[in-house]
Amino acid sequence: MDPPLSIESGRELVRLRVSSKAMSIAPPIFKAMLQLNIFEEGTALAAGGQATIPLPDDDLAAFKILLDIIHLRSRQVPRQVSLATMANIVLLIDKYQILETIELYVDLWAPQLKKSLPHSFTADLIPWLSIAWVLQMPVGF
Incomplete structure (x- = not known):
């Protein structure tokens, strides 16, 4: 099962639930972020937990x-x-x-x-x- 990954986007900080697998394949930046033992988001997902990536500056x-x-x-x-x-x-x-x-x-x-x-x-x-x-x-x- 795909571990839950949330992205907080926009000035209102809307939480979007996305596929961590899809996000780790398409954008290289997210692929790097979601790798084990590099960033806390990847470590949390690898441990079976949930990760949240805040992106407050992005247009929703x-x-x-x-x-x-x-x-x-x-x-x-x-x-x-x-x-x-x-x-x-x-x-x-x-x-x-x-x-x-x-x-x-x-x-x-x-x-x-x-x-x-x-x-x-x-x-x-x-x-x-x-x-x-x-x-x-x-x-x-």
């Missing part, structure tokens, strides 16, 4: 989307996301080094988002620069 909505992808719940993953949501997802992709895990969904979201790509310097250009950098988009994307 974006993190839930990533969890749905990691846990293969594709019907729960939105087919379109807003620019703000995509910018938050990209922050998490960069933070947790999970571009390869989420890349197919990025390819699904990008064409719709590209329609709103600004052609002059506006406030919307800043999240686009972050998105383009992290996703390694070609020049002129």
Whole structure:
């Protein structure tokens, strides 16, 4: 049986129960964190206990989307996301080094988002620069 792992995400500290096996496979950072005798979370899980990982700085909505992808719940993953949501997802992709895990969904979201790509310097250009950098988009994307 998969040991219980909870993640506390967002400013409201919402507790999410996730599969420790799925989390140890997808994001390399979580894989390292959940190994025995490295971090207390991994040691607690190995001893048959429960572990909690606090992530108070992560956007809750974006993190839930990533969890749905990691846990293969594709019907729960939105087919379109807003620019703000995509910018938050990209922050998490960069933070947790999970571009390869989420890349197919990025390819699904990008064409719709590209329609709103600004052609002059506006406030919307800043999240686009972050998105383009992290996703390694070609020049002129």
